[in-house]
């Protein structure tokens with residue numbers, strides 16, 4: 001049995017007819033950039049989230065950067081980010097000229113550790129970017145409490161957590177604004193690069209749309225310099241089709257995570273779910289002692305696995321000049337040595353999950 005890490009083909013097979021129709025409509029309309037397919041997806045996704053504004057853009061890294069710009073975060077400012085994430089989270093901060101300030105993660109839920117944020121806040125701190133890592137919501141109630149106390153902007157990085165909830169409130173609606181990626185492998189994925197920014201703030205909504213469109217508010221009226229960051233109509237049409245399935249796919253991911261938890265015998269290996277929250281399992285990450293041996297064993301049995309991520313962000317080569325100390329990030333540093341991401345997608349079968357789990361049990 002070969003078990004791929006992700007299986008976008010079997011998802012396509014299940015929705016083929018709708019996708020083909022949608023793509024044919026885009027091509028025959030010749031509205032490739034902007035136009036009604038893009039507007040429709042923005043409206044659809046706003047309705048899904050229950051948020052006032054969705055502004056589409058080219059990818060989930062641009063969306064972070066454009067939001068930071070819109071909030072005037074730049075040179076001399078500091079932005080708090082978790083020590084474990086994909087590099088986009090901190091890269092966006094550096095790319096607007098600000099400094100990423102890393103905070104260790106929670107040992108239980110792997111998101112930014114709320115108890116370690118305050119010691120990193122300085123007079124230069126402007127914003128926090130919590131990441132809902134692997135589909136687990138960050139501790140948003142407490143993050144919003146801190147943001148009020150210190151007057152900080154909160155931009156949620158929702159790239160891995162479409163449809164996750166905490167206290168029954170969907171992520172992306174907790175902070176001042178939020179960033180989504182629709183990279184093909186995400187829980188809601190396009191057939192290429194795509195991203196979106198969401199907010200209830202009218203002023204910020206206008207500003208991000210302007211920045212993403214060369215600084216124009218109306219055609220040829222460039223009040224500021226912006227950039228070119230747009231979602232194309234093909235991606236928007238695919239996303240509108242796929243959004244109809246997101247609830248169903250989310251339920252299947254959760255069900256698959258429950259099966260992994262049932263079949264993997266050692267309970268300290270499997271992820272915990274934060275109380276009062278709905279984890280959407282973008283990734284199913286287990287912690288193991290002898291990682292190299294486990295990976296070798298899984299790969300020998302044709303099970304594709306991955307590591308998200310092999311290094312904590314503060315220790316990437318590009319941040320060497322900050323001279324970060326391991327003792328500042330004890331949980332993150334231990335964590336990244338133990339983790340393995342197992343195959344996870346809605347279409348996984350119980351038989352496949354049992355097969356993978358047995359190999360883990362044998363280690």
Ligand SMILES: *Cc1c(COP(=O)(O)O)cnc(C)c1O
Nearest residue numbers: 059060061086088159160181183
């Ligand atoms: C995927 C991802 C992004 C970036 O999304 P792209 O669309 O690939 O630019 C940002 N943050 C996190 C946590 C991600 O996983």
